[in-house]
Amino acid sequence: MMFKSTLSGLAGRPRAFDGVLEQAGRIILGKDHEIRLAIACLLANGHLLIEDLPGMGKTTLAHTLARLLGLQFSRIQFTSDLLPADITGVSVFERDRSEFRFLPGPVFAQLVLADEINRATPKTQSALLEAMEEGQVTAEGQTRLLPTPFFVIATQNPAHQIGTFPLPESQLDRFLMRLELGYPDRTAERALLAAGGQRRRVEELMPLLTPDELPPLQQEASAIHTAAPLIDYVQALVEATRQNPAFQHGLSPRAGLALLAAARAWAWLAGRDMVLPDDVQAVLPAVARHRLRSAQGGGYALPEDIAALIRSVAIP
Amino acid sequence: MSTPAREALDRHATPWLFATALATTAPHFIHQPPWLSVLTGAMLLWAVWLWWKDRRLPGRWILIPLVGAGSAGILLEFHTLFGRDAGVAMLVMFMTMKLLELKSRRDAMVIVTLGYFLLLTHYLYSQSIPTGIWLLAAMWLVTATLIRLHGGPTSQPRDFLRYAGVLCLQAIPFMLVLYLLFPRISGPLWGLPSDAYAGKTGLSDTMTPGSIAQLVQNADIAFRVRFDGPLPPKQKLYWRGPVMEQFDGTTWQPYKGRHPAPQLDSMSPPIAYETTLEAHNQRWLLALDAPGNLPAETSLSGTLTVNTANAINERQRFRLSASLDYRFNASEDPLVLRRNLVLPANSNPQTRALAAQWRVGNTPEGVISKALGLFAADFTYTLYPPLLGRHSVDDFLFRSKRGFCEHYAAAFVTLMRAADIPARVVGGYQGGEFNPLDQYLVVRQSDAHAWAEVWLDGKGWVRVDPTAAVSPDRIETGIANALAFGEPLPMLIQIRADWIRTLRYRWEAINNAWNQNILGYDPQRQRELLARLGLADTDWRSLVIALGGTCGLLVAGLMAWTLYKRPERDPVVRLWHKALRQLARRKVDCAPWETPLDLARRVREQRPELAEPFQRVVDAYLVARYGNTDEHLKTLRDAVAQLR
Numbered sequence: 001m002m003f004k005s006t007l008s009g010l011a012g013r014p015r016a017f018d019g020v021l022e023q024a025g026r027i028i029l030g031k032d033h034e035i036r037l038a039i040a041c042l043l044a045n046g047h048l049l050i051e052d053l054p055g056m057g058k059t060t061l062a063h064t065l066a067r068l069l070g071l072q073f074s075r076i077q078f079t080s081d082l083l084p085a086d087i088t089g090v091s092v093f094e095r096d097r098s099e100f101r102f103l104p105g106p107v108f109a110q111l112v113l114a115d116e117i118n119r120a121t122p123k124t125q126s127a128l129l130e131a132m133e134e135g136q137v138t139a140e141g142q143t144r145l146l147p148t149p150f151f152v153i154a155t156q157n158p159a160h161q162i163g164t165f166p167l168p169e170s171q172l173d174r175f176l177m178r179l180e181l182g183y184p185d186r187t188a189e190r191a192l193l194a195a196g197g198q199r200r201r202v203e204e205l206m207p208l209l210t211p212d213e214l215p216p217l218q219q220e221a222s223a224i225h226t227a228a229p230l231i232d233y234v235q236a237l238v239e240a241t242r243q244n245p246a247f248q249h250g251l252s253p254r255a256g257l258a259l260l261a262a263a264r265a266w267a268w269l270a271g272r273d274m275v276l277p278d279d280v281q282a283v284l285p286a287v288a289r290h291r292l293r294s295a296q297g298g299g300y301a302l303p304e305d306i307a308a309l310i311r312s313v314a315i316p
Numbered sequence: 317m318s319t320p321a322r323e324a325l326d327r328h329a330t331p332w333l334f335a336t337a338l339a340t341t342a343p344h345f346i347h348q349p350p351w352l353s354v355l356t357g358a359m360l361l362w363a364v365w366l367w368w369k370d371r372r373l374p375g376r377w378i379l380i381p382l383v384g385a386g387s388a389g390i391l392l393e394f395h396t397l398f399g400r401d402a403g404v405a406m407l408v409m410f411m412t413m414k415l416l417e418l419k420s421r422r423d424a425m426v427i428v429t430l431g432y433f434l435l436l437t438h439y440l441y442s443q444s445i446p447t448g449i450w451l452l453a454a455m456w457l458v459t460a461t462l463i464r465l466h467g468g469p470t471s472q473p474r475d476f477l478r479y480a481g482v483l484c485l486q487a488i489p490f491m492l493v494l495y496l497l498f499p500r501i502s503g504p505l506w507g508l509p510s511d512a513y514a515g516k517t518g519l520s521d522t523m524t525p526g527s528i529a530q531l532v533q534n535a536d537i538a539f540r541v542r543f544d545g546p547l548p549p550k551q552k553l554y555w556r557g558p559v560m561e562q563f564d565g566t567t568w569q570p571y572k573g574r575h576p577a578p579q580l581d582s583m584s585p586p587i588a589y590e591t592t593l594e595a596h597n598q599r600w601l602l603a604l605d606a607p608g609n610l611p612a613e614t615s616l617s618g619t620l621t622v623n624t625a626n627a628i629n630e631r632q633r634f635r636l637s638a639s640l641d642y643r644f645n646a647s648e649d650p651l652v653l654r655r656n657l658v659l660p661a662n663s664n665p666q667t668r669a670l671a672a673q674w675r676v677g678n679t680p681e682g683v684i685s686k687a688l689g690l691f692a693a694d695f696t697y698t699l700y701p702p703l704l705g706r707h708s709v710d711d712f713l714f715r716s717k718r719g720f721c722e723h724y725a726a727a728f729v730t731l732m733r734a735a736d737i738p739a740r741v742v743g744g745y746q747g748g749e750f751n752p753l754d755q756y757l758v759v760r761q762s763d764a765h766a767w768a769e770v771w772l773d774g775k776g777w778v779r780v781d782p783t784a785a786v787s788p789d790r791i792e793t794g795i796a797n798a799l800a801f802g803e804p805l806p807m808l809i810q811i812r813a814d815w816i817r818t819l820r821y822r823w824e825a826i827n828n829a830w831n832q833n834i835l836g837y838d839p840q841r842q843r844e845l846l847a848r849l850g851l852a853d854t855d856w857r858s859l860v861i862a863l864g865g866t867c868g869l870l871v872a873g874l875m876a877w878t879l880y881k882r883p884e885r886d887p888v889v890r891l892w893h894k895a896l897r898q899l900a901r902r903k904v905d906c907a908p909w910e911t912p913l914d915l916a917r918r919v920r921e922q923r924p925e926l927a928e929p930f931q932r933v934v935d936a937y938l939v940a941r942y943g944n945t946d947e948h949l950k951t952l953r954d955a956v957a958q959l960r
Contacts, residue, residue: 225942225943227942229941274943276913276938277912278912313909314909315909315910
């Protein structure tokens with residue numbers, strides 16, 4: 001439950017996003033926080049990595065968001081024999097016109113769902129990741145721009161499963177956020193079971209935005225005011241990761257920028273015209289965990305370590 | 317190439333420099349030659365006018381002749397360009413002239429530096445409380461100006477003043493440490509300009525008719541006395557100065573040769589007292605008759621005057637004792653007696669005739685009472701006696717019959733000598749005013765007095781005060797009651813209204829406390845203080861170590877305090893911490909990592925009655941601290957105030 005507060009709101013508050021949140025919440029039950037994070041990630045113009053066991057609703061979430069935001073959607077199922085060209089597209093020779101014609105791959109969409117990205121070989125993974133970073137695709141010597149907005153929602157099975165190629169840190173850094181959906185709680189699961197699955201209902205969703213409406217909103221979110229004390233706080237958090245023995249290494253400056261961008265989007269979603277430490281704390285686990293390595297075991301940073309990190313930094 | 321110092325001066329900084337120049341030079345206008353005060357004042361006004369009208373500053377061809385003319389004037393006035401008065405006059409002139417070439421920040425810095433230096437020079441003239449207050453305020457202003465020069469035009473004047481005030485307050489501990497521990501120099505400062513003590517007057521060592529009457533119009537304090545026991549009766553308070561034995565017809569002066577050592581038998585228990593003598597540039601103390609125990613570095617002369625090794629040219633404190641009843645030189649050297657019978661040849665024939673007439677068939681005591689009787693009969697006590705001729709005593713005794721204490725003393729001694737009784741004039745002070753607030757007896761220049769001393773066989777030198785015969789009031793209650801209304805006395809002693817007197821007592825008691833405790837902190841007191849702190853037998857080296865150590869500790873303490881306090885400098889944060897303290901008092905503690913919104917949620921759970929007012933504080937705080945506005949400070953302040 002959001003606390004009632006009289007903090008001054010944004011002018012022209014984005015009603016549309018209340019609708020997006022509300023409708024997505026009806027599909028993915030009991031995961032309001034994760035949905036909000038996912039939307040904040042897209043608002044901050046970042047790519048999202050959803051990581052969980054199969055059947056937890058990863059694909060449903062991606063699908064729901066694509067429908068609600070009215071984005072042109074394509075899905076790539078990553079497998080071990082997927083080739084880069086299967087993503088970017090190939091040129092075929094047309095005999096009639098005696099020339100090659102480029103057939104765009106599935107990456108030429110506004111929202112690309114890269115399902116089980118860790119099943120593909122690193123070569124194929126990097127083809128997608130380069131597209132994510134550059135916003136363009138180079139195939140057969142020609143550079144082609146990807147549509148805007150361009151989002152990638154990648155899903156991944158946890159790395160200990162057999163036959164996967166875990167993403168290296170450099171690639172993980174391209175994702176603004178990484179989410180785990182986790183099991184639904186009892187009431188949500190009961191409702192889910194009673195309704196008999198949600199996939200069908202996704203198809204019935206009506207878009208609440210047009211693709212043209214999204215970039216100005218992103219622009220607005222990125223202009224949310226961050227006061228000096230808040231930047232101090234972000235800096236203190238980033239510095240704390242570098243000194244905290246729970247992590248193998250600290251956060252990079254790019255991670256600090258990502259944290260600020262995510263916090264801005266989160267604040268904007270809450271209808272505020274300034275970023276609060278609460279916003280930073282809210283997005284920190286999603287932004288930081290996949291960028292840090294736990295000193296014990298070498299996996300992602302543990303949620304407990306992030307909580308301890310927050311508790312180790314005084315709010316200026 | 318432009319350096320910060322060469323940068324053009326921001327126009328709005330200039331009034332600060334005018335204020336600095338005025339505050340640091342103004343007290344000098346009082347004692348400077350008037351032409352110099354007019355010149356410097358005019359240049360200041362000119363500079364202000366040029367600034368106001370935004371005119372061009374005068375060129376070198378005006379300034380150089382001005383400097384030359386001013387320096388020439390000072391040279392003519394003081395016959396030197398150095399020394400205290402001339403040096404200060406030069407500095408004051410340069411200060412105001414610099415205002416006429418204020419072009420760059422460098423010029424402004426010269427003004428500020430000169431201003432700080434000029435502050436110091438005022439202490440060469442006065443160390444009184446008003447001076448101290450003025451100079452503290454001026455230092456505050458100069459510091460604010462310095463901050464203004466570095467702070468740019470964005471802030472408000474009161475910000476500079478506040479910042480400067482904080483700086484000055486922070487300097488107070490250092491001031492106290494330096495005051496208490498800096499090695500004190502006994503005696504005058506080395507190398508103080510030789511004219512530094514000019515203009516400090518008091519009783520002179522010669523007496524001509526009118527010299528004391530002039531002194532009486534001065535209400536300055538001559539010395540202050542505190543008795544260990546009760547105050548002796550006023551008619552016994554004769555403070556002896558120079559004893560004048562030689563008379564040339566107009567001037568009485570002391571005998572310059574050697575006197576045999578005095579033989580003094582005290583006939584009453586000694587009275588101990590402490591006297592704080594103002595500078596009078598003479599080599600004697602004013603001791604209560606007759607002096608007993610003497611302070612170090614003083615000696616008793618053959619005429620019972622307490623002499624000092626050096627002239628008293630700064631305020632000094634002495635401990636003395638006195639016997640009010642005494643026998644002095646019962647057997648006197650015949651040479652001394654003969655000297656005290658001499659009168660100028662062919663002078664005052666009528667007086668001599670009268671004395672010769674009295675001598676027949678009368679003992680010396682009889683002659684004395686005849687003389688006192690003559691004075692008591694029809695003489696008037698006045699500060700405005702008529703002018704006297706060549707035979708001044710004749711004129712006085714037989715014609716004018718109006719005079720002041722020196723006339724009576726001189727006439728009486730002449731009469732005695734003519735009657736073959738050895739007699740001499742004693743200069744000094746009589747009486748004093750007791751301040752019931754601080755128990756000090758204040759003796760002013762207006763208490764200056766002259767009386768006579770006669771030698772009687774078997775009794776030695778006996779004090780006879782002819783003024784007491786003319787005007788007993790003078791001795792018993794003081795000069796203000798002795799003089800007729802309309803005599804030109806200083807306002808201060810004339811006023812008889814009680815509340816004004818009480819006010820004056822209070823002011824003098826404050827001044828005395830300042831003199832005794834602040835200005836009177838001398839090497840001896842410093843030694844006593846250090847001994848009490850466990851630093852017995854200090855030399856200047858250990859003082860320097862103590863000084864350095866204490867200052868170091870102070871700096872460390874201040875730095876720690878500043879570092880500790882820094883996060884609270886922002887008023888928004890200070891108010892937020894205040895609100896948190898209010899919460900802590902109600903057993904809700906905020907963890908440093910807890911966000912305000914989380915805290916508000918917790919307050920709602922733990923102390924629902926506080927939830928609403930605290931939510932207002934949180935909202936105002938978040939907007940003020942993290943929002944894109946500076947205007948919510950008042951909202952926050954109100955919200956925190958309502959939290960109570």
